[in-house]
Amino acid sequence: MPRITVTVDGVTYEEEVEPRLLLVHLLRDRLGKTGTPVGCDTSNCGACTVMLDGRSAKSCSVLAVQADGSDVVTIEGLARGDEWHPMQKAFHTEHALQCGYCTPGMIMAAIDLLRDDPDPSEEAVREGLEGNLCRCTGYCNIVRAVRLAAQEMAQAGERREVRTP
Amino acid sequence: MSEQLDAGLIAEQIAESDQLGEPSGAHEVGRARRRKEDARLVTGRTTWTDNIQLPGMLYMAFLRSPMAHARITRVDTSAARARPGVVAVYSGRDLADEQGSLPCAWPVTEDIVIPDHPPMAVEEVRYAGEAVACVVATDRYKAADALEAIEVDYEPLDAVVDMTEALAEGSPLVHESGNRAFTWKFAGGDIDAAFRDAPVVIERTYVQQRLIPTAMEPRAVVATTDGDGFTLYSATQIPHVLRVMLALTTGIPEHKLRVVAPDVGGGFGSKLQVTAEEVLGLLVTRRLGKPVKWTESRSEGNLTVHHGRDQLQRISLAAERDGRVRGVRVDLLADMGAYLMLVTPGIPLLGAFMYNGIYKIDAYDFTCTGVFTTKMPTDAYRGAGRPEATFAIERAVDELAHELGLDPVEVRRRNWITHQEFPYDTICGLTYDSGNYEAATEKALALFGYDKLRAEQSDRRDRRDPVQLGIGVSTYTEMCGLAPSRVLGSLSYGAGGWEHASVRMLPTGKVEVVTGTSPHGQGHETAWSQIVADALGVPFGDVAVLHGDTAISHKGMDTYGSRSLVVGGVAVLAACEKVKDKARLIAAHMLEASADDIEFSAGSFTVRGTAEGRTIQELALATFAAHDLPDGVEPGLDADATFDPDNFSFPHGTHLCAVEVDTETGACAIRSYVAVDDVGSVVNPLIVEGQVHGGIAQGIGQALFEEAVHDTEGNLLTTTMADYLIPTAADLPDFTTDRTETPATSNPLGVKGVGEAGTIASTPAVVNAIVDALRPYGVHDVRMPCTPERIWRVVSEAGPPASGSAAAEAPAGASAGASAEAPAPTSGPGPMSTPGPASTPGPASTPGSGSGEATSSSEGGAR
Missing domain, CATH: 1.10.150.120 ([2Fe-2S]-binding domain)
Known part of the structure; x- marks a missing residue:
């Protein structure tokens, strides 16, 4: 299985993933980043949008392997300490x-x-x-x-x- | 009494109201408090059911029927069982002995047919998407993979897609007992007298298309057991009702079953259900002794979340020549789908009492036939019966106005109940307790700039502008606050309509409120805190609201039908009053005074005429210590209350919509939308405004975009969000909202409910506007959703417009007859089909002598 390195909300993870694993499922099921929800299966709803290298991306439309080497910020990582964005x-x-x-x-x-x-x-x-x-x-x-x-x-x-x- | 809801005022209120924990001096009720719920929701610290991970958890996936109607002749799960990570595979037959039948709690007639509804199909599937097998595996991908290895043989049976055809002689049968589930009748006054020699009769048929509720959170279920008790987490609106129903369905004793509704991402009625997946989750965890989770995909949800609406409405209206309505006759076909689910048959009944709208009508006759088809069952969807009724009467009243050459607002004015006439007993047997239709309408007209827009419309008509302007009016009321238990009993509903609350005074003076309502976006934690802060004189920030877990909130009837505040909020207030009664006795003892001399104000109990007193927090601590309580008084201030309303509440309002319709392309854009609603007293104007916004958007969705489309084989074609179109931000305008405030007299808060108002009002406002724009073309109706293609076809088939603005004015004196035939339902599927010639016989006979007036097409109202 491919091994990827991805930084999510400031923490770097090394994970072995199936090539077909969606980024949103990596976030939710493997990394416990459940703040990012899934609302559809056709990339229409945008509920799963995260920042991928500083630009918004629908994480249901990105494979985890595509995020290799990337920086991801989810809703959980948006505030600075107690100060909300x-x-x-x-x-x-x-x-x-x-x-x-x-x-x-x-x-x-x-x-x-x-x-x-x-x-x-x-x-x-x-x-x-x-x-x-x-x-x-x-x-x-x-x-x-x-x-x-x-x-x-x-x-x-x-x-x-x-x-x- | 009205309060301007302007953004500036709200911003000010927000600025002063967002300091949690400040001492409570001013009233909380009525303030635009920002919501307590938001903190976890804007930071991602949510508890959606799909977020739940339990040790050893397994994942369920369902194989679903690809056919609308078929006999299952073989299910082979052996290959799937051999797949890696697969723990178990079940067919319907494997579970047949224990799965029971999904419940219907509303047998509306004595002879209603309630077919057996196995959670997983055993012998026959009756809608595309019905579960036929289930895989349980160690992760969600493996479970989905293994579905492909299950072999099912089907023997196709004829689909039954169209309601009218379903009732025809020789139709294929959905169930052996026939395709008619029930016929329910209701009448008041002398309907024959009303229609006999009526100077004007309007007869129309409207199609309430099938809708998919589309809460943003897909359904999810987690079931777990410790070998004795069971816990079910579900994205549900109704944890309490669900617990009772699941106990009855699965045989798990009620006291061994806990149901939790964690954060729930919207419902709109779709999560007011006892679903197959909830039952099957419990059965699987019982078999395997491991926690199991199922989360639907959106495509799976579009197939198998219950659908809404789907009614064929024939409405006839008998009127005087001055526009006063004498009687209304309604003949309804309601598509039940393949089975009767929790409240499926009751939905059209909730509309039965609303076809009179806000009008004084002498006679009423209502017949509803529930029809089985091979489609997903229908059930509650925002408004549940009332939007359908309001649409039909508001469309028909517009047709009457057109027929008589009167302004649609004027026709309404001639018929509505005036504010001096409340309380008013309607022809449907309801008592409307309060309202002021004149005030709401006047305010709406002023905000809208009605006269100016009418002038522009007239100008565009004169110029034969290809972009026509249409103005739509909708004046609605609804019955909310479901519901007085006695009334539910009289309608054969299986439960009551009360609500429960507990208030716990904690030793440090903080307050826990336990409510039987189950919010999923409505903001109960904020609003209930405001009510309690005022009632007990404690700071807003000192109140916590607990809900959605039967182990914490043991008793409730949950959230739907604009009931939570009107019934549940009132229960909270009643519990607070009981707390104060207890505290008063203890205060009197501590202050060595008579309880009759103790006064309560702003959180303090004082001896009348003195400054000597105790705060409620001091009394809470003293009660906790219990060192010195009066004889016979228990150490505790906590109190429970259960409120059962005597009457419904009746929000009302006037919505006005201006649309621009491009007659060359069929494109339709909402130019302005004004809503003036009267939802009684307001606890939190910010939340009320939000509910109105969202409600309007959903009603516009029905008018312009949304339809569950099936092909002739009964396959759903709109399975994704790319096919089933809910409105985007770019599809909608900003809404102008305002309120009038006529307090409800049926509860001490004076509240009426707001959850469904916008949806009920907006659909007819939008369609009335579109039809109004196209009057010069002789158009009487455009079938919903009014897509550009439908509008274009209607216009292009109608021919050139009659000349000038006069064309839209019916010659009031010239014709006493109603317009031509009713618009026909299309028999084919959805958006691609044109509103075709009548496939059902249109009720074309009209008393009186009129030939169709000049602007009225004789080819059927739909064109």
Whole structure:
């Protein structure tokens, strides 16, 4: 079996994996990183989105072997100590989650969206998050949260790379 | 009484309300508290059922029928058993003696046919996706691999896909007893008199397409045993109901069975069920003595999570020429699917009492026939019967308005119950306790800019703009707070509708609240804490809410039907009152005063007219020590309460939708959406607004995007999220929401429930808007989901528009007749099929003399 080395939320793992093992199953079943959920089997829902080398990726669409040598940040590794990432705070403030199942992926996708467009319009947020499905919120508060986080991050001069330093 | 729900106000409230643990001075109820639940959800410290890993855990995978209807002639599991990592393989026959039958708790009539429903098929499969075998292996990949090695021989039988055909003479049978499950009738007033010589009769048929609920968390089950007792973790809305039902189904004694609903990622009714996989998980863990887990894939879930809606609604409305409705007649076919699951037959009954909407109607007649087909069973989906009813009456009222050349808002105004008329006894036998339809509608019209949009619509019609503007109105009410137990009894439901709560005062003054409701996104931990903080005068942050585990919360009826706050929240409040009654006695003793002289305010019990008192925290500690309690008083302040409502609650509201419809491409975009809801008093406006947003989105999903499509063989074609389209962020506009507040009179909190309101209201608002846009083309209906292709076909088959804005105005005086035939249900599958010519005889006869008016196509309302 292939042996891979992958860093997840700042910890380096060496694992022997079947070539077909999905990254999300490596995270959940082998590494105990259950903060990243699975919502579908066709890469439509985006619930499993993580940061892979600093860019958002749907971890159900990546094989564990493809992540060999990569840096992965999941929702569990996003806060700095007790201080939440501005996107986490904004989701809380704007009530941008209800059941919370889509939230980890939604937050990761939103952070990546701001990397490309630090001050997105409402429309840009809606288009940018099209690959992440939420069944609870109707997206209104998610859009508000992303734009709030954009403001907060701009004010703080925050250009924060979401990857292990 | 209304409170503007603007973003600025909420932001202010948030800013001042997010300091947990602050002393509680101001009222908590009514504040936009940010949710306690969020911390674990935004950091990934969740407890979804699939997260659970137990030592020695095995994984289950199911082989599912690829045919909608077939006899199983052979199942060979031997090769699968030999696969590496495979611990066991079971066919239905292997489990036949112990698997029992999945329960139906709602036998709606005495002669209802409730077929045997084995969790795993033994002799016959009756829908594609039904489980026929099960592999248990050491990991989920190995379990899935081994499914391929199971051999099953099927002898195909005829599928039964269409309800109307299912009832026809000579149809293939789903069950030997026939395809009719039940016929349920309900009537009030003199319906014949209402329709006799009625100046106007509107007759329509609407198709409530089959929906897939699509909670974001797929179902998952973990079952484990210590050899004596069993624990079942499940992504369920109903741990308490499930425990009772599983005990009855599996024979595991109730006291040996614990059911846990950990974090649950949405339900929308789909997790209000006793599923085959829950039963089979218990049976397998009982056989193997090892913990087992099953988690569905989305594709598996689309096949086997119960579906929603799927009704064929014939509605007739008799009216006066001034628009006042005399009577409503409803003839409903409801697709049960292949079996009757937990509350399958009761869903259309929940709508039966709502076809009168908010209107004063003299006579009503309702017939519902439940029909078996070879499809996944239907059951509760957000709104459960009430969205269907509201859709039909709100669409029909719009048709009436068009027929009479009246504004749809004006027709509603002429019929609705005015605010002075509450409490109002409806023709359906319900007592609407409170409401103010005028106020909600006025506010909605103002926010929407109704007159301006109508002017723009008129202009576009005059210009024959290829992009037409449509305005849709929906004024709804719903029966919430399920439910008074006596009423459920009268409807033959198998359980009550009460809810339970316990409040425990801990020695340090903190509070644990145990609730029988089972939240899966609703925010009960936050809202219940607000109620308790006010009732006991303790800080919001000092309250913990426990739920979803029958070993902790031993008694409850769980969460569905907009019931949690209205029934469960009230139970919490009642338990708090009992705690205070106990504390008052102890305070009186400690303060050497009469209990009658003790006053309670903001967490302190004081002697009237003095400053001398004890806080509830001091009393909790004194009670814990129990050194000096009054004679005969037990050392404890804890209290239980069970609340059984006397009446339903009746949220209402007015939703307005503006759509732009491109008549050349069929593309349809929602331009603005205004919702003014009256959900009674509000505990947390932030949570209420969120529920309304999500509800509207789901209702729009039905109107525009969603449909479970089967082919003629009964195969589900929409098995993935690429085929079954739930709305994305880019598909939806921002919603303008506001409220009026008319407190419910049926409970001390004045609350009405909000979980289903948006979904109930939005579907007819959107479809009314689309049809309104296309009135100049003679269009009466577009079948849901109103996809671009359907809209395009309807428009292109309708011919050129009649001239100008006048075309959309029916000549009120010219015609007393109703429009042409009803739109027909398509007999073929889904989106690719056109709303075709009637395959069922349309109720075309209309009293009165009218030939179809100029704008009304005679080719059937669907075009």
